[in-house]
Amino acid sequence: QVQLQESGPGLVKPSETLSLTCTVSGGSVNYYYWSWIRQHPEKGLEWIGYIYYNGNTYYNPSLKSRVTISVDTSRNHLSLEMYSVTAADTAVYFCARAPSAIPRAYFDSWGQGTLVTVSS
Amino acid sequence: DIQMTQSPSSLSASVGDRVTITCRASQNIDSYLNWYQQKPGKAPKLLIYGASSLQSGVPSRFRGSGSRTDFTLAISSLQPEDFATYYCQQSYSSPQTFGQGTKLEIK
Numbered sequence: 284q285v286q287l288q289e290s291g292p293g294l295v296k297p298s299e300t301l302s303l304t305c306t307v308s309g310g311s312v313n314y315y316y317w318s319w320i321r322q323h324p325e326k327g328l329e330w331i332g333y334i335y336y337n338g339n340t341y342y343n344p345s346l347k348s349r350v351t352i353s354v355d356t357s358r359n360h361l362s363l364e365m366y367s368v369t370a371a372d373t374a375v376y377f378c379a380r381a382p383s384a385i386p387r388a389y390f391d392s393w394g395q396g397t398l399v400t401v402s403s
Numbered sequence: 404d405i406q407m408t409q410s411p412s413s414l415s416a417s418v419g420d421r422v423t424i425t426c427r428a429s430q431n432i433d434s435y436l437n438w439y440q441q442k443p444g445k446a447p448k449l450l451i452y453g454a455s456s457l458q459s460g461v462p463s464r465f466r467g468s469g470s471r472t473d474f475t476l477a478i479s480s481l482q483p484e485d486f487a488t489y490y491c492q493q494s495y496s497s498p499q500t501f502g503q504g505t506k507l508e509i510k
Contacts, residue, residue, distance in 0.1 A: 390492075
């Protein structure tokens with residue numbers, strides 16, 4: 284069974300770059316769509332963007348100017364970079380797998396999530 | 404963006420009860436609606452995809468229905484492990500969006 288594990292700094296300073304990695308084990312990144320999703324404290328879920336294993340990406344327009352998602356098929360992991368962060372980017376960040384793109388893009392596997400706090 | 408509105412925002416029920424949660428989309432999304440269950444400190448878990456298809460391993464007491472703009476998640480005979488927060492998500496168009504959640508609590 285596939286497992287996803289997010290990793291990265293739990294504290295980032297305002298205006299700096301948030302960098303996270305999602306390591307996939309028990310399965311391959313190939314032929315799936317991989318998303319980053321975040322959840323602000325005590326709030327709902329916000330989809331950040333996805334990457335296909337071939338490198339094609341699609342971002343939420345609300346975050347597109349500040350986000351880059353990449354995939355390394357040789358290392359079986361994906362990455363998220365979010366630039367110029369503010370306190371509003373404090374959230375739990377999840378990576379998640381979808382077996383296909385929209386409109387059939389349901390998330391069937393998730394990482395446990397990692398809390399990122401933006402603070403000086 | 405397509406707005407997803409869930410009702411109620413919270414719900415109290417007892418073990419053995421049947422409950423329903425509603426999700427309404429701001430425009431037609433056909434049947435591209437998914438349901439997730441989230442427990443505190445955990446990741447969401449997929450329950451239903453395509454409005455009514457039960458994800459593998461999910462108990463049959465969970466049932467999804469609806470199409471176009473109105474959808475329902477029904478849980479028959481609540482079990483103690485069902486008390487959690489439930490989210491709907493549309494995958495009809497990007498950006499994919501979620502409802503605000505329905506917190507199911509023990510009465």
